[in-house]
Amino acid sequence: MLLRGLIDKLLLYKEHHIESDKQEYKEDFNTARGVTEQAKTICIEKLLIPFEGDGEMENGKFLAYKDPASIDGLPITIAWGLTYHADGTPVKIGEVWEYEYAVKVKSLVLDKFIKGVIELCPELVNEHPNKLAAITSFAYNVGLGNLSKSTLRRKINVKDYSAIPQELLKWNRASSKVMSGLTRRRKAEGELFSRV
Numbered sequence: 621m622l623l624r625g626l627i628d629k630l631l632l633y634k635e636h637h638i639e640s641d642k643q644e645y646k647e648d649f650n651t652a653r654g655v656t657e658q659a660k661t662i663c664i665e666k667l668l669i670p671f672e673g674d675g676e677m678e679n680g681k682f683l684a685y686k687d688p689a690s691i692d693g694l695p696i697t698i699a700w701g702l703t704y705h706a707d708g709t710p711v712k713i714g715e716v717w718e719y720e721y722a723v724k725v726k727s728l729v730l731d732k733f734i735k736g737v738i739e740l741c742p743e744l745v746n747e748h749p750n751k752l753a754a755i756t757s758f759a760y761n762v763g764l765g766n767l768s769k770s771t772l773r774r775k776i777n778v779k780d781y782s783a784i785p786q787e788l789l790k791w792n793r794a795s796s797k798v799m800s801g802l803t804r805r806r807k808a809e810g811e812l813f814s815r816v
Contacts, residue, residue: 655745656738659752660730664700666812667757668726671805672701682722684715689794689802700726701760730756736764741776747816751781754788754813761805762791785810 686693695703696711699722703711706725717725737756738745744752755776759767767773772787788810792802 655747655749655752656734658749659756660727660734662749662753662812663730663756663760664726666753667805667808668700668760671757671761671801671808672699680719682717682719684711684713684717686713689799691795698722702726702729704729730760733760733764737767740764740768740773743777743779750812750815754784754809757805757809757812758788758791761802766791781813784813788813 682699684696684698687695687697696713696715697703698711698715698717702722702725704725705711706721706728733756734752737752737759741755744755755767755772758772770787770791772784772791775781775783775787785807788806789803792798792806794802
């Protein structure tokens with residue numbers, strides 16, 4: 621009888637903790653989702669729209685253009701640095717996109733980059749959304765692969781946040797040339813990262 625009472629207490633204890641863990645997980649998930657949505661909005665408004673070309677025509681539509689930072693003009697880009705359609709097909713020179721379609725594709729692309737940044741720098745979901753927005757902008761520009769092997773990532777993951785603006789500035793080149801636009805962007809990302 622004593623053993624049965626102990627088993628019942630253990631089961632009740634376990635059930636309580638499972639429910640408690642579920643609630644904690646749900647709260648963590650909702651917090652992370654809130655941070656990622658805020659970061660996405662900040663990233664678009666503060667960094668991507670100001671720093672990614674838009675090729676916008678007068679009638680409010682976007683026209684595809686050659687990438688000015690590359691030697692051969694590739695990849696072909698449209699709106700705010702988009703190089704692919706929602707279905708994954710590459711953008712071609714001469715294409716015209718409606719604003720709504722560009723926004724839809726941008727949102728899908730940013731979801732992928734935010735997810736990738738969080739996988740590489742998981743602590744950023746516990747920080748101010750500005751930090752996640754700045755690093756998402758960086759990854760969007762240079763790629764998740766470059767972020768994954770960077771000193772920048774290592775500094776983020778050990779929370780050496782004071783070093784981040786300087787680390788970002790190291791990424792201001794295209795084809796080995798310092799680009800003033802990339803320097804301005806890296807400074808803006810560093811300032812946003814530091815602002816809380």
